[in-house]
Amino acid sequence: MNTVFEKQKRSGPILFSEYEHGSGIEKALKMDRNEILNELRDSKLKGRGGAGFPTSTKWMIVAAANNEKKYVICNADEGEPGTFKDRVLLSEYPELVFDGMVIAGYTIGADEGIVYLRGEYSYMLSHLESFLDKMNESGRLGKNVMGKEGFNFDINIRLGSGAYVCGEETALIESLEGYRGEPRNRPPFPVNTGFMGNPTIVNNVETLALIPHIILKGGPWFCENGTDRSTGSKLFSVSGDCENPGVYELPWGTTIKELLNIAGAENAKAVQVGGASGVCIGKKDFDRSLAYEDAATGGSIMIFNESRNMLEILKSFMEFFVEESCGQCTPCRIGNVKLLEGVEMIEKNVFTFEYIEKLKELGKTMQIASKCGLGQTSPNPFISILENFKEEIFNSKAESEHI
């Protein structure tokens, strides 16, 4: 066990509250499928994997699809640097995640669920599989789930192999089908043409874990936490320069300043919100709220104090993207290399401000022209760190005339 596990926080309004295993499924099976979809719609739940797509819309499309075979996929790839909340949910609260998958299967008319588990989490495979065996033995999985005639549902776990891009839902499906894990062109979306060409919902671990609570207590209850556009609570994986790193469940709308206080970060100068592909926020913006409509995040919060060198941090993020780009499309394959070169030019003091501005423009082009979310978001730290920390980065540097 590492320190993050030991220090994780247990209290929270929704996910880290009491839940009796199976109770969410039991209630859902007594409901009409449309009632479940309406409850989800009323909850205004948005996906917790980063993009924030409304969960009820995704489920409604697949529920309405006229196809014999449909799939529920739980995205447990969790490759975003600084994110470890799904690891905590899967290892400490698997009943919530699996019950959420069963409810999803019942609602959309699927009989099979697949967990795509990050390769580095293979150590929890046997724990999760024996948990699934127990669910089978107790009738919570298998034929006629919990006595519901005609509703059969099984869950299998498949391991990823360590590629960040395989967390992107279409690359994940390619990987599950046995191909190289590369994003597909969209449309068609997985809800229409997903796993093996069938309508498929792909949801994040945390999204699925929220479902049993919403079914038990209702959509309006869920909306009591959070903001109008970001309802409910969020798990934040907090790491870096603070006294209490860990996983915190807090209502959406919590400000960065409040989170820093809770985590015991006294000397913070920068907070990377949303992992390597997120934006880096400086002190003047610590009043901003963590919410889809303001500082959005899939959960990763990295704290840096005054002793940190922001250019070094930016360099490590850009090295990560150069390594993880799948190389399919030019803006991302070449663009990330160019942005990293730019960082190295600043480091060596051989740059002009004009060229750095051109690189920022390149970053904006990548955001528009890249094929998938990786290349669309990888310029975020480049643009935000050079903008928000320009005094620190450029004050000690003089632009060179000779490049």
Ligand SMILES: Cc1cc2nc3c(=O)[nH]c(=O)nc-3n(C[C@H](O)[C@H](O)[C@H](O)COP(=O)(O)O)c2cc1C
């Ligand atoms: C490069 C990349 C990596 C991603 N990694 C993950 C991941 O590890 N887990 C995840 O749930 N979503 C990840 N996503 C988002 C998924 O494509 C997808 O939007 C998500 O699984 C949908 O679930 P949700 O609606 O419950 O958020 C990633 C996206 C990109 C572009």
Ligand code: SF4
């Ligand atoms: S944006 Fe990057 S990761 Fe995504 S398809 Fe293009 S090269 Fe691959």
